[in-house]
Amino acid sequence: MKDLTMRTVYVNGVYLPEDQAQISIFDRAVLFADAVYEVTAVVDRKLLDFKGHMARLKRSLNEMDMDDVYSHDDLLSIHRALIEKNDLDEGVIYLQVTRGVADRDFDFSQIESTPGLFLFTQAKNLVKNSLAARGQNISLVEDQRWGRSDIKTVQLLFSSLSKTRAKKNGADDVWLYRGDEITEGSSNNAYIVTENDEIITRELSTDILHGITRNSVLNVARLHQMKVIERAFTIDELKSAKEAFSTSASGFVNPVVTVDGVPIGSGEPGTISKSLRQTYLQASLENAI
């Protein structure tokens, strides 16, 4: 009988039960975090913003001097096969491309293997998200990540450690700052809404990940005649904002209700954040593939 808790995953050309999937200890992903990844949301068995995720994957590979050997169509087929094989109604698909296998050496110019590829599914409730309904409690941490946060590498230890420590202290997540300005969240982009209903989020640079959800949400906001300003905002602006929210592929638009214990606005999920969540979802479901 089929074990329903056992997922089917994809590793380097084959579909396998998750407990049989393996990669080499010499894979550079293991030894150097030398790999890039994408996370794409699935709702009603369809992929949200898939084109955007694949375009960003291409960019990450390029910035890492990695070969782009997997085509958009092949990757789409693998995503769709995993949805079928795992009967995935709602959740995410994680994809990782590793530089490949080579004996340990900081210089990778002599690598001969082709890039590694693996994907797996995670079933999750994304649309009915209790955190989005309640609103997130955020704590602030100095951004000590490397200077190329725009590349979606698997080198995520700083954010992972910071989030775990913050959760131990009762928060839901961390937002990071450099100087007195917010960069982004541990795994999401960060926004405030001012008293004049302007939406402010940091401009694209090497300081932040160029969120695919960010791009879609800003498009939707502009389409609905909302004023969007792409610039850094300070910690003081955040604490005195009318609303704050984050965006990511798995969290969509996720309201923030406190920052380091200070209530944002009324201390409840804000009206604009809630309506952007609805309009973003509606628009991306219409374009889902």
Ligand code: PDD
């Ligand atoms: N994280 N900023 C960081 C540092 C991220 O890791 C992510 C995504 C985002 C939002 O990007 P997008 O809208 O394309 O998901 C911003 C994913 C979801 C993760 O690591 O699980």
